[in-house]
Amino acid sequence: MSTNEWPLWEVFIRSKQGLNHKHVGSLRAPDAEMALQNARDVYTRRSEGISIWVVQSALITASDPADSEAYFEPSDSKVYRHPTFYDLPDGIEHM
Amino acid sequence: METQTQDKLAEKFQAKIDADIKIEPNDWMPDTYRKTLIRQISQHAHSEIVGMLPEGNWITRAPSLRRKAVLLAKVQDEAGHGLYLYSATETLGVSREDTIDDLHSGKVKYSSIFNYPTLTWADIGAIGWLVDGAAIMNQVALCRTSYGPYARAMVKICKEESFHQRQGYEIMTTLMNGTEAQREMAQDAMNRFWWPALMMFGPSDAESKHTEQSMRWRIKRHTNDELRQSFVDASVPQAELIGLKIPDPNLVWNEARGHYDFGAIDWEEFWQVVGGNGPCNKERIEARVKAKEEGEWVREAAMAYAKKHKS
Numbered sequence: 397m398s399t400n401e402w403p404l405w406e407v408f409i410r411s412k413q414g415l416n417h418k419h420v421g422s423l424r425a426p427d428a429e430m431a432l433q434n435a436r437d438v439y440t441r442r443s444e445g446i447s448i449w450v451v452q453s454a455l456i457t458a459s460d461p462a463d464s465e466a467y468f469e470p471s472d473s474k475v476y477r478h479p480t481f482y483d484l485p486d487g488i489e490h491m
Numbered sequence: 492m493e494t495q496t497q498d499k500l501a502e503k504f505q506a507k508i509d510a511d512i513k514i515e516p517n518d519w520m521p522d523t524y525r526k527t528l529i530r531q532i533s534q535h536a537h538s539e540i541v542g543m544l545p546e547g548n549w550i551t552r553a554p555s556l557r558r559k560a561v562l563l564a565k566v567q568d569e570a571g572h573g574l575y576l577y578s579a580t581e582t583l584g585v586s587r588e589d590t591i592d593d594l595h596s597g598k599v600k601y602s603s604i605f606n607y608p609t610l611t612w613a614d615i616g617a618i619g620w621l622v623d624g625a626a627i628m629n630q631v632a633l634c635r636t637s638y639g640p641y642a643r644a645m646v647k648i649c650k651e652e653s654f655h656q657r658q659g660y661e662i663m664t665t666l667m668n669g670t671e672a673q674r675e676m677a678q679d680a681m682n683r684f685w686w687p688a689l690m691m692f693g694p695s696d697a698e699s700k701h702t703e704q705s706m707r708w709r710i711k712r713h714t715n716d717e718l719r720q721s722f723v724d725a726s727v728p729q730a731e732l733i734g735l736k737i738p739d740p741n742l743v744w745n746e747a748r749g750h751y752d753f754g755a756i757d758w759e760e761f762w763q764v765v766g767g768n769g770p771c772n773k774e775r776i777e778a779r780v781k782a783k784e785e786g787e788w789v790r791e792a793a794m795a796y797a798k799k800h801k802s
Contacts, residue, residue, distance in 0.1 A: 400790070400791060401586065402793070404581065404796060421578055421647075422581070423574060426790075426794045426797035427793075427796070427801075430793065430797075437571075438575075441564075441567070441568065442651065458517070460517070461518050462518075464518065466549045
């Protein structure tokens with residue numbers, strides 16, 4: 397029976413117009429259409445959303461948390477990308 | 492060499508826990524942490540699913556359309572909560588099918604409260620007020636649990652459950668404002684559900700074999716006895732307000748402690764029910780197995796349809 401188990405889907409919901417879709421959880425469904433319907437029933441019983449995306453979990457490629465230190469180091473080490481790195485002369489309040 | 496790496500990883504893991512950094516599915520975790528979570532989250536999921544049975548028993552006999560709509564919504568929520576929690580269990584690397592089979596074989600338990608029958612409509616009130624009340628007490632604490640997917644499921648569940656307890660208390664309040672027979676019915680439900688509700692928090696701290704390690708891993712944030720005390724303290728005034736008596740002759744406010752003292756729990760009953768000898772254990776598992784077996788052709792047909800229409 398296990399070979400016949402429904403695939404796993406990740407569910408993303410846009411809570412209102414103007415905001416991104418955000419991951420809310422996962423569920424099992426035989427196909428995309430039923431995944432959408434199940435997502436509506438499971439994740440939006442209280443007006444949580446106006447739009448749903450579902451994507452098969454197996455199709456997601458993720459970075460490896462074990463490597464995250466090295467992987468994200470380039471952004472941590474470049475403090476000059478942040479405005480607070482720069483000195484402004486007195487008299488300039490907003491820039 | 493190998494053990495050295497393991498020790499280092501374990502050390503780093505505990506440091507993360509101590510710093511209140513959540514653990515996420517693909518992060519390294521000790522095997523026992525994983526196993527503890529699989530046991531606890533799947534047990535929790537099963538409780539949501541089996542918990543639908545005693546309440547479902549009254550949907551067709553709810554006394555008004557309003558009560559029926561409310562009960563349907565509540566039971567549907569419990570199904571949803573079971574699904575959030577099965578998903579959270581799966582993030583730990585076990586299959587949903589195996590998880591469900593472990594319930595059916597009796598390998599994994601569910602909350603023993605659902606092995607008690609719902610004999611009258613007042614039981615639906617008592618369950619919402621006391622059983623969901625006890626569950627919420629436990630679940631609010633779990634919103635800060637160390638495993639990310641479990642904590643997130645808990646936040647969502649707690650938000651949704653707040654109406655569950657209120658609807659139960661409303662049923663009890665309505666009955667207590669009713670006829671003599673209705674008040675008796677409410678008190679009878681209270682008498683039957685009070686002690687099992689206290690048992691929901693699990694064995695006393697001295698007897699609980701998992702508590703110490705689970706506290707260190709911040710899977711649990713409060714001990715069983717702490718949560719039980721909070722529940723008693725919260726529930727007694729609610730009972731008194733509507734004229735329900737707590738079925739415990741030893742219940743008394745302890746000024747020095749700032750808490751209610753309460754009588755000894757019948758742990759023999761608890762272990763009997765956990766061990767499978769409660770009034771409804773057999774019936775509950777049979778209902779779940781039947782649902783799985785009789786739904787199998789539907790699941791297979793849906794899968795066959797999906798395969799056929801995959802271009």
